[in-house]
Amino acid sequence: MKNRRVVLIVADSCGVGGAPDAASYDDEGADTLGHIAAAVGRLRLPELQRLGLGNLTDIDGVPPAAEPAAAYGRMQERSAGKDTTSGHWEIAGLFLEEGFKLFPPGPPAFPDALVAEVVAGTGRRIIGNRAASGTQIIEELGEQHIREGSWIAYTSADSVFQVAAHEEVIPLEELYAGCKVVRKLCNPYQVGRVIARPFVGKPGAFTRTQNRRDFSYPLPEPTILDRLFEKGIRVTTVGKLDDVYANSGISQSVHVENNPDAQAAVLELAAGPREGLVFANLIDFDMLYGHRRNPDGYARCLEAADAFLAELQPRLGGDDVVMITADHGNDPTYKGTDHTREYVPLLVYGPSVSPGPLGIRNGFYDIAQSLATLFGLPPMPRGRSFL
Numbered sequence: 001m002k003n004r005r006v007v008l009i010v011a012d013s014c015g016v017g018g019a020p021d022a023a024s025y026d027d028e029g030a031d032t033l034g035h036i037a038a039a040v041g042r043l044r045l046p047e048l049q050r051l052g053l054g055n056l057t058d059i060d061g062v063p064p065a066a067e068p069a070a071a072y073g074r075m076q077e078r079s080a081g082k083d084t085t086s087g088h089w090e091i092a093g094l095f096l097e098e099g100f101k102l103f104p105p106g107p108p109a110f111p112d113a114l115v116a117e118v119v120a121g122t123g124r125r126i127i128g129n130r131a132a133s134g135t136q137i138i139e140e141l142g143e144q145h146i147r148e149g150s151w152i153a154y155t156s157a158d159s160v161f162q163v164a165a166h167e168e169v170i171p172l173e174e175l176y177a178g179c180k181v182v183r184k185l186c187n188p189y190q191v192g193r194v195i196a197r198p199f200v201g202k203p204g205a206f207t208r209t210q211n212r213r214d215f216s217y218p219l220p221e222p223t224i225l226d227r228l229f230e231k232g233i234r235v236t237t238v239g240k241l242d243d244v245y246a247n248s249g250i251s252q253s254v255h256v257e258n259n260p261d262a263q264a265a266v267l268e269l270a271a272g273p274r275e276g277l278v279f280a281n282l283i284d285f286d287m288l289y290g291h292r293r294n295p296d297g298y299a300r301c302l303e304a305a306d307a308f309l310a311e312l313q314p315r316l317g318g319d320d321v322v323m324i325t326a327d328h329g330n331d332p333t334y335k336g337t338d339h340t341r342e343y344v345p346l347l348v349y350g351p352s353v354s355p356g357p358l359g360i361r362n363g364f365y366d367i368a369q370s371l372a373t374l375f376g377l378p379p380m381p382r383g384r385s386f387l
Helices: 032-040 046-051 084-091 112-122 134-148 172-189 224-230 259-270 284-290 295-315 366-374
Strands: 005-011 071-076 126-131 151-155 160-166 193-200 213-216 235-238 252-254 276-282 321-325 344-349 356-362
Touching: 005 084, 005 259, 005 366, 032 295, 046 295, 046 344, 112 126, 112 151, 112 172, 126 134, 134 151, 134 160, 134 193, 160 172, 172 193, 172 213, 224 235, 224 276, 224 366, 235 259, 252 259, 259 276, 259 295, 284 295, 321 366, 344 356, 344 366
Parallel strands: 005 276, 005 321, 071 356, 126 151, 160 193, 235 252, 235 276
Antiparallel strands: 071 344, 151 160, 193 213, 321 344
């Protein structure tokens, strides 16, 4: 099975309606794609419509296909949480029963003991220390940061310890090294991610750069990526997935921080050898438009991704399989700026895949189990293959 190729695309935050437990996360009524379509008038996604996206939920402008070209369904997350790490880890076969540590909004957000350890371990003091929008807190504290050389540290509704620094004040190498220190210090608290958030510019005109890095909590057990890698099956990640999976089980990483670069990389890889897993994350939906509550930008991003998928189609052949899903929702019309607990789409297609309904999958880890089936590996500990 080494000569088989699977392209797995995570459209970050493209939820398709509230999950049954949405109320437990204060997300009742969230519907990322449905509400975006309503907010902008209608969506124009001909390729995704052809595949069967409109058969999953009510999306204005994307009606159900009479004969979808893909196998289609929805998936419900079983792990606790609604963030990048829990969603991606479950896609790869893991299950988080308790979820990661969430810090209070503060100030202060971080425990005094942790702050003292970070200051001692990095040699720089902390300002901020509360839940905040990343763009807003650098505007508020960026000038003080430049004067003092302090870390701007903040959290969100996710399990994160974020560290912002101006690239001309604290070099990237020091920022990354500092975040590695913070990562070790956060492990006892079971924090999902430590995120380096570099920025540039002058007061009143700060902008975040593409040099973000995520430092993930250690993986609790082998993922499908590890299983494939151990069997000599090539695993190529595109986007931020090397950070999400702590570089474990990855043969090659194309680390990019935006959709256009990720989509270009997938197209280039699709023109190459037909082997192994190509696993890509498209981050812009979430980072640029979901959290910033921008349905118009989200809609334009969806239309660009639809054109990318149409361009990918003629590059498929043989036993190639494409899987499209998401890791959580992020309804830009919903209250707050947080992720939303939703079903995620599942579209699976390729010359060897029979179109048709896949129903509601009880766990994102059905993808990992299906990958094990496709590549001829022993079954994963959890999940049910849909192929």
